[in-house]
Each structure stands twice: as structure tokens, then as C-alpha cells.
Amino acid sequence: MNRTLFIIILIAFNIAIDQISKVIVRTTMIKGGRGQINVIQDYFQLIWVENKGAFLGMGSDMNPTLRLIFLLILPTLVLAYVIYYIIKTKELDRMSLIAFCCIAGGGIANVFDRIVFGQVTDFFYINLGGVFKTGIFNVADMSVTIGMVILLFSGIFNSKKKENVSV
Template sequence: MKLSRNLSIALIIIANIAIDQISKVYVRSTMTEGARGKIDVIGDYFQLIWVENEGAFLGMGSDMNPTLKLIFLLILPTIVLGYVIYYIVKTKTLDRLSLIAFCCIVGGGIANVFDRIVLGSVTDFFFIDLGWKLKTGIFNVADLSVTTGMIILIFSNFLSKKKKSTIKS
């Protein structure tokens, strides 16, 4: 049985939101917030550290006044996410990889906006430190979805350009 395109879009977005929200509920119910509740998953290289992020990426904007937070962390992202959903539903020419990428981006974005609306902050808990300057800020599954979506989108764009240049040759 082949799923309709719009049902596939909805399922991918919902799966991204669900996995993120389940992971956050688990972290909030089983961990102690902050560095004292740190769990070493793979030594110092991969750790779980629960923090509540009141800003955006890497806490940027956490010190903004409430009106600016409302505009830049809730209203604008909601408008952008709405537009991307409209775009992927209406643009029937998107290749499968790009469609999956946009769905990951939207699912992760919705999950983090949901946290901001319901909790006033975003629950983050993954931390990777591979030494030297190869370390991340603390992030979550939604951030991973958005980042993965962006990487897939870049890869898909590269593939489609390569295909077009091969066809022209």
C-alpha cells in the first residue's frame, strides 16, 4: 500500500515531534537538572546534561526582553514553519530527499516552539566533546532533526545539480 504524499509528510513531521517530546519527557522525569546530574554515556565524549534553554541556538537570545523573545522565538518561527509546511505540500516537484529534509526541519522546529509555548524554555540534554575544539553546545532531538534536515537538503541540492550537469553533457 502506497501512502499519499500529504500523509507521508504528516507522518514524518509527527514522528520527529513525537521522538523529540518523548525524549524530553524522559529526561525531565529521570535526570537532575544541570552539571551535577550529568550522565557519561561514552566517557567524556558523549554526555547527557539536562538544561532548560530560554533562548535559541546555544542559548542566544536568552537575555532578550519578553517582547523580543515572543517575536523572535515564537511568532517568527511559527510563521516560517507554517510557510515551509505550505511550501512542501504545494510544491509537487520536490524530490524525495528534499521532502524528507523539509519534514525533519519542520518537525524539529515545531517541537522546540511547542516547548517554548508550554514550558517557556526548551529542554536540551545532549553534549558531545571530541576534544580540542570539536565540541557542541547542549542540544536535543529536535535540534538534531533540524540539523539532519539541513544536511540532507544540502546533499539533495548537490545531487540534483550534479544530475542536471550530467544530463546537459
């Protein structure tokens, strides 16, 4: 498959899955946790909230101008650069390319929400009884996180591979 087409499809897939999940949540749930759904008892729940900030609501109390700069304009510029970088950098290994596409797709999906709705729809919540607990998040957040983890492992794997070659 053409590399650029692969990039476009993977980014579009991340955006589509996120936006479809958010449409389902907005049309079938009650906002604010009153209609929470226990998927796996209290461990994994669906709770619909709207987030005016970034990760875990950070920045939601910023004045509107700062929020526009830090949560819309700056991320848009960074995402544009990431897309430019992955299209132009032919030396990226497949795992790094997939990671960057996940990060870009998730980022674009959340920026889209901020542009269209003025806030981001979040709905996943995990609480493993004090061992592990998340804030409320969405599919785009998962895409970005998975992309970052893949990028981290790809970097570690590639550096170990280079060490073995040079020894």
C-alpha cells in the same frame, strides 16, 4: 502511500521522538548538570539544561517582547510556510521532502516547548577532546540539522545530475 499522509507522519514522528526524549529527561535527570550521565566517558554526555534562547542559548537575554517575536511568532510563521511549501510543491524530490519534514518537525517540537514551558529542554553534549565540541542540544535540534544537511546534499546532487543531463 499518499504524499500528504507521508508528510504528516514524518513531521509527527520527529515531534514525537523529540517530546518523548524530553519527557524522559525531565522525569529521570537532575537539572543543571549535577546529574550528568557519561554515556561514552566524557565524549558523549547527557546534561539537562533549560534554554530560554535559541541555538546555544542565543537570545536568552533578550527582553520578553523580542523573545516572543523572534523565538515564537517568527519561527511559527516560517514553519507554517515550510509546511505549506512542502505540501503544495509536488516537484520536490523525496530527499528534499524528507529534509523539509525533519526541519519542520524539529522546529515545531522546539516551538511547542517554548509555548508550553517557556523554554526548550536540551540534554545532549559531545566533546571529542578539543577536536569537536558542541553546545548542549536536543533531538529537535538534531532533526533540523540532519534536515539541513540532507537538503544541502540533495541540492548538490540534483545540480550535478542536471549538469550531466545538459552536457
